Amino acid sequence: MPESYQHILVERDENVGIVTLNRPHALNALNFELVSELAEALAEFDRDSAIRCMVITGAGGKAFAAGADIKEMSGKSPIDMMMGGFEAWQLIKRLRKPIIAAVGGYALGGGCELALHCDMIVASENARFGQPEILLGVIPGAGGTQRLARTLGKFRAMEMVLTGAQISAQEMADHGLVNRVVPEGEHLVEALKLAKKVAAQAPIAIRLAKEAVNAAFETSLEEGLDIERKNFFLLFATEDMREGMQAFIEKRKPDFKGK
Numbered sequence: 001m002p003e004s005y006q007h008i009l010v011e012r013d014e015n016v017g018i019v020t021l022n023r024p025h026a027l028n029a030l031n032f033e034l035v036s037e038l039a040e041a042l043a044e045f046d047r048d049s050a051i052r053c054m055v056i057t058g059a060g061g062k063a064f065a066a067g068a069d070i071k072e073m074s075g076k077s078p079i080d081m082m083m084g085g086f087e088a089w090q091l092i093k094r095l096r097k098p099i100i101a102a103v104g105g106y107a108l109g110g111g112c113e114l115a116l117h118c119d120m121i122v123a124s125e126n127a128r129f130g131q132p133e134i135l136l137g138v139i140p141g142a143g144g145t146q147r148l149a150r151t152l153g154k155f156r157a158m159e160m161v162l163t164g165a166q167i168s169a170q171e172m173a174d175h176g177l178v179n180r181v182v183p184e185g186e187h188l189v190e191a192l193k194l195a196k197k198v199a200a201q202a203p204i205a206i207r208l209a210k211e212a213v214n215a216a217f218e219t220s221l222e223e224g225l226d227i228e229r230k231n232f233f234l235l236f237a238t239e240d241m242r243e244g245m246q247a248f249i250e251k252r253k254p255d256f257k258g259k
Ligand code: CO8
Pocket: 025, 026, 027, 029, 030, 031, 032, 035, 066, 067, 068, 069, 070, 071, 072, 085, 086, 106, 108, 109, 110, 111, 132, 133, 136, 139, 140, 141, 142
């Protein structure tokens, strides 16, 4: 893990990897370098067998991330934008281990999209989600229109994308986009509790479960059911499956090894 990250902090809590977006003076705005550091740190955790779940959060308490860095972006050309950071978003999307967003304060624009890239979201009651790109004369570029339309439905997604309106953590939770709303400032603690529950499960089953749930957004129902069934059968080749079932029979806790 390079010590030389400029814009993120990387740490471990037992078998959970934590990445903190660390530009609090700019509300953790996502400049190109930050996004590429984030992708690199997450990819490193994804490869590390000691890490079983990841958490992304923002420094400073006021924001998860207030979007792409407008000051950096304002002078860019289409080619600069294409070459500058979007590869990293693809990398984040392809990560195999679960990622939890711990959101306090603003998650706007690319910050909202980053949270939506994650597998679960824990938010403080002061969290605000929104896609304000329209107020800058552009539109979401890292998945906002698609992910919000699929999760919130067309009409609410349209309102967010066409007006830039922010919505509260509770409203997001009411529509199924946030897993837990917690008292202000407790988002990281609660996200870590959730991450440790995930990290305690059999790692190969977790990986195949994430893949199967994500298939629901990419495939027809029949194809998705095929992926689920094949992943289910595949798990009968793991030592952890034998251990999980034996532990149930012997009325003890399983000791999963990731094999
Ligand atoms: N980019 C750069 N700097 C920012 C950003 C940002 N997105 N957001 C806040 N800052 C800076 C401010 O300029 C300010 O800096 P300074 O003190 O030097 O003036 C500092 O952070 C604090 O911000 P404010 O003084 O504005 O704080 P307020 O509490 O008054 O307001 C808001 C908070 C409402 C969050 C306000 O800062 C704001 O509206 N920010 C911009 C939000 C926004 O429009 N986000 C969308 C950006 S576009 C985008 O995300 C496209 C994504 C495409 C994919 C990603 C590709 C990499």
